[in-house]
Amino acid sequence: MSAVGRHHENIRVVAVWCPDWPAIAAARAESIGVEQPLAVLRGGAVMACNAPARAAGVRRGVRRRDAQFRCPELIVREVDPGRDTAEFEPVARALDGVVAGTELLRPGLVVLSAPGALRYYGGVDELVEVLVAAVAEVDVECLVGIADEMPTAILAAREGACLEPGADAGYLAPLPLGLLAAEQALLAGPELDELLDLLRRLGVRTLGAFAEIAPRDVATRFGSFGTAAHRICRGERWRLPSVTSPPPGLEVTETCDPPLERIDQAAFVGRRLAVRMHDQLAAAGVACIRLAVVARLEDGREVRRVWRCAEPLSAEATADRVRWQLDGWITGAGSGAARDDDGVEQRSEAAIVSLVLEPLEVVAAGKLQEGLWGSAGLAGARARRALQRVQGLLGTESVRVAAAAGGREPARQVETVPYGEDFAPVRVDITWPGQITGPAPSVVSPPKSYRFLVAEGGERRLVPLGEGVELLDRQDRAIVAGERGLLTGEPVRVRLGTLGLGIRGWSAPWPDDGGWWHGGELRVRMQIAPVGAAALLLSAAAGASMWSVEGVYE
Known part of the structure; x- marks a missing residue:
């Protein structure tokens, strides 16, 4: 042996x-x-x-x-x-x-x-x-x-x-197949849901039934993710033990002057350290699966915690674990430490004077599948490290990304959150009554100074939206939006300030009560396609003849 x-x-x-x-x-x-x-x-x-x-x-x-x-x-x-x-x-x-x-x-x-x-x-x-x-x-x-x-x-x-x-x-063997999803420290993500759904449709109900399938057949049909799940069900080594020590020089240290006493300070330093460590890991061609977070305190004590992960850690995951761990050390959870009204300015009896991140176990960087990084290949990894480096220099709020937030109005369907932070929207898996469905406008809530391209008489020019929009019928009468989404006429022209354009198409208007349970205003929305210009998403209060531009389909 x-x-x-x-x-x-x-x-x-x-x-x-x-x-x-x-x-x-x-x-x-x-x-x-x-x-x-x-x-x-x-x-x-x-x-x-x-x-x-x-x-x-x-x-x-x-x-x-x-x-x-x-x-x-x-x-x-x-x-x-x-x-x-x-x-x-x-x-x-x-x-x-x-x-x-x-x-x-x-x-x-x-x-x-x-x-x-x-x-x-x-x-x-x-x-x-x-x-x-x-x-x-x-x-x-x-x-x-x-x-x-x-x-x-x-x-x-x-x-x-x-x-x-x-x-x-x-x-x-007799345990139900769904237990694979009971613990995210083992397997997680959409791949697991797809695997379990397919196995159930194939009649596999227990871990033992899955284990009886030949490993070659599992690898052929379910890929590397299915193979990892299969090894768990067979009680085999799901990850080979590390037989070599990590390359030297991967440990990163930060001396904190002044000492860290607040969680926001600690999170800032922790993210910067995580980026530095992952730059060194990438240069060495390895990825970390066991990480030691060590903090030396002002009173001379040293606290240490080891995190073991089922999959190689990304820079974002490392920064998260460091922030969570520092939260526990700084707040002194369980010891009666007080929090302020914002939950940020907590202080501990002993501040942190230095922080160390030490990779204890590494695997080849090839173990980092694209799905773990969240985008394709090494280019995506380099882009993320660049964003994290900016955050390390300028603060967490310096880089924000869009996240689906649900809601009715276009401006509320997307929110920006600091890069790398979790965001849990209230509901994004349902369609609200009156909600704008796809395709979404490329420009949402444009300001009055916004200028869009118009082609008229062989010339192309930029035109500001101005204060409002009027829809006109064949007699040049302003069209009013009714409470049920009905219009007082058929739109044939649209007036944007002093500019008048024909309309080559328009959608049936629809009402939106804006959430009547909290006093929302009843509005009517519709989409129009002016001649020689980008399509617009318009809205107006019920009974009004002046419309506002909520979105532009550039």
Whole structure:
């Protein structure tokens, strides 16, 4: 047997799982009683809820309105990874006090190597008792799973199962296929949804049924993502252990003068460090899958946390983890630290005087699939590093990107958010009554000084929109918008200031009450295509003859 094989054979993994952690963290952060039903939402759907909410019928994946219908007294909070990490820090510290080498997969889930801990405490039962008691000291409940492979240990922790060596495949076989989606630390993303949907349509219902398919057939039909899922189901190594140390010189350090006392300062420094580290990783041709975040405090202490990831970290993911970790250290979550009204100016008893990012385990850069970066190839990676470098120099708000936000009006369907930050729109998966559907106008809410191109009499010129627009019928009478979206005449000409143009086409107008439940104004919208100019999206208040330009289809 090879050295790598012998090394792998002796490794077993312990997973410590705190159920419903996003909901527990939200309750702890706001001192909400454990008897009150609470749910945490992501994208308008429940991603986690506590036991009282489940008892009332709330389930993961249900929409907010459905959850509140089932449980009218339900307390709802939005997902906040920073809050989850900050509130989990006391739990992580408690585990560090009884075992060595803990690694954070996400807030609420910690893994560690089993052999050393089992030898120190004398056996499985003793180790589990120590881990559960340590977490209970900070008023949190947990379950412990032990298995040969990390994915199996994580799934076993959901039942508190401690498996014998070699029992991974047998334990996994009867489990439902949907468990692959239960833990995003294993597999996540649209590829997983597509894989599970296809397997269900093929009649595959359990992890064992998927494991019985020949590996060659899985690789041929489902690609590399399906192969990774297949290895998990078979209880095999889903990622080869690292057999070489990271290249020297990848560690990055920042001395903080003045010391960091606020989260916004720490996030700024952390993002800059993440960009520097990933520039060095890219130059070395490697990507990080285990990251140590180390902070040295003003009082001489050093705090350290290791993050282990299922996939290679991008610069954005690294910056996020650093920000979350610093949030936990600076706020002193669980120790009674105060927050200001904006939740930003929190201070700790010991400020951070230096910060270190150290890649502990790396893989070849080829492991970074395009889907993990979010755009195509190395050019996209270089563009992202450039944007992050600008943010490191000028601040997070210096680079903003567009994100779908839902809503009725064109100006409200897109919002700009700082590059690299999560954005969860209220609803983007439904069509609101009166909403503008595609294709969307290329220019939204143009100012009065906006100039658009008009071709008239063989000449092309730029014309300002001016104060308003009038639609005229064949008798040059101004057309009025009715309350039901009806017009007082057929549009044949449009007047833009002193310029009059013919109309080569127009859409049927439609009314939009603007949200009558909060006093919205009733407006009528329509699209017109002037002769020799770009199409326009117009709107007018019911009963008015003057129209405004809400969008230009350039």
